[in-house]
Amino acid sequence: MTAQTEAAQAPDLLYSEAEEDLRSAVRSLLADRADAPTVIAGIESDTPYDLRLWESLAAGIGAAGLLVPEKLGGQGATHREAAVVLEELGRSVAPAPFLTSAVVATEILLALGAQDGPAAELLGELASGRRTAVLALPFATPPADGAGAMTGTLERTVTGVAEAAAADVLLVPTAEGLYAVEAGADGVTVEPLVALDLTRPLATVTLAGATGTRLAEAGPAAEAVGRGLLAGAGLLASEQLGLAEWCLTETVRHTRERHQFNRPVGSFQSLKHRMAQLWLEVVSARAAARNAADALATGSPDAPLAVAVAQAYCSRVAVHAAEECVQLHGGIGMTWEHPAHLYLKRAKADSIAYGTAGRHRASVAGLVELPAP
């Protein structure tokens, strides 16, 4: 193998200049419009989503259409750019239906390959941010269960659907194929649940006598749903990375400023070592998350393994970072006013979303031939 072909096959784990520009735009928008007090005030109001924030993110920055080709109304970017947006959303834990609508639902519609018709039309609407869609499966569904989801009929109840309450369209898998069902149509009930993660609402979706538009037959739909869940799981790692980074940065800031025993608590070696360890985990999570994003972006055959590795690793890092953040903030970390709890709740929920670390390790076992006894 020559150096050139080896280089061509290696994943690009860095950030491009365009990606850094996108990051700056998203970060400054979120700093302006979704700082911690705003997010806390928002989750206590009746409308968890700040629709104007989503409009700015979706239409102003073009985030909603990143994965959609330009001829279908999108930005024609890749999963690498979408991952950068998710890093920033993880850093701010702002409620925004980016992951569920602009990544998972969008990826499913893209995988159907329609250039016109209802799927292409819906893609254009999602890309513009005018409407949002969610996949009507429990948020915990791992990519490996995507194919198995193609059962039953449009008469069904699905519980734990992330961001369904704000969605305009539900993508419903059935034995007959994949349907697009208008959330506001007759026979559709979306009942909000009280979720552990206050910044990403869950709902129970009940379809009774509802009708929808069939977008694809069961076979291609199964593949598309699996692909959507794979993209969701893979890019969730970037959200977890951004979240963990925020937790580390804030913990370092706090322990440098907070004095006890007549010195900054951050000067105690036992605490320094915990933060240094966390830094190493965050650095490693970045490599894993970038690898997953790049594998999805390039359509690498390695993508299922890259995603499983990233999820098996990054979800634990995010939870660890959030738990350390609460602990090292001391009593302040246990209060409602301090945003640490938002990050702990998001991190723990994220560790279940699109499959737990254990489910992803089981995928790794299959993919690299390390079978169970």
Add this chain to the structure above:
Amino acid sequence: MSTAIDAAQIRGLTQELLAAHPPATTGRADFLAARFDAGLAWVHYPVGLGGLDAPRSLQPVVDAELAAADAPDNDPRRIGIGLGMAAPTILGYGTEEQKARFLRPLWIGEEVWCQLFSEPGAGSDLAALGTRAVRDGDDWVVDGQKVWTSSAHVARWAILIARTDPDVPKHRGISYFICDMTDPGVEVRPLRQITGEAEFNEVFLTGVRIPDSRRLGPVGDGWKVAQTTLMNERVSIGGARIPREGGMIGTVAKTWREQPALRTHDLHQRLLTLWVEAEVARLTGERLRQQLVAGQPGPEGSGMKLAFARLNQEISGLEVELLGDEGLLYGDWTMRRPELVDFTGRDAGYRYLRSKGNSIEGGTSEVLLNIVAERVLGLPVEPRNDKDVAWKDLAR
């Protein structure tokens, strides 16, 4: 950087070297000497000293061309201390004469180097060292004991730090020397380790005379010079690309695949967790390599040693358990004197025991965590009581 040399030019020079000295018909030493003289040894070094004053990021271009042509390498594992530690220090602090005398045979591998830093009473607290160097005319007379010296039994030269002024605080009274290992008064004794091998040495220095012309940097400023050495100790990562399952995880994964009878559910979960962590560590190293090539070195290097030490220990521990009955055995307790450090060779028991050193040698994991906390995260240093006290007045 005086001349902006680019990748295409470097590739051209490498091809010229290969054309003038075809690896198939040129002796190993001759090829390495020609490569050094062509400035393709370490391209970021000055012209005449094995380099071209080129950006460091162009080195992989040379390495890839030479690897593709199956050119001999200079065995970086055997001469790692010279390459990674002595050379950058000599380059940074040596006189022109010192650079001209030492760098070429060092790089070609004609002269092996070792490092006389650690002492029985000064390991992690390296600046507490007590080996004395006393001025006598044009010479320094050195007395003391060093320890954990790998390669001392094969080394021609050593980088040495010794105390030249006990009346000032410990960091200030140290000077840095180049010690001739063949001089009278230098005694190397094998230090047998946990594995049964004697890969390291104790070195006793008794009335060793070192000419002042072999001092590196100003008298009393040796600690600053030593920082250059230590900073470079862990930077050498980033050259080669490691394949998936390239480290210790590959051995245990192979055993898992080949011996189904050994599998248990508990070991399966632990194996998968470590497999994922090893893959992520590999990707982190790859990302660091890409940053270096792109000319944006990050602080990640300081973290990689921490990660590999922990992983090597956990994976080799798992391997011994996985092997069960065989894990109860040990290959050979005969004392050997290996020339190379070998983390992954021999059997599972050896790997398990040898890996215990990974979190101690080259800076303990605890010291590295402090470095990350203070230099990367900017956390405050712990209060200390040895900064303004003369070395001779410190409790020992």
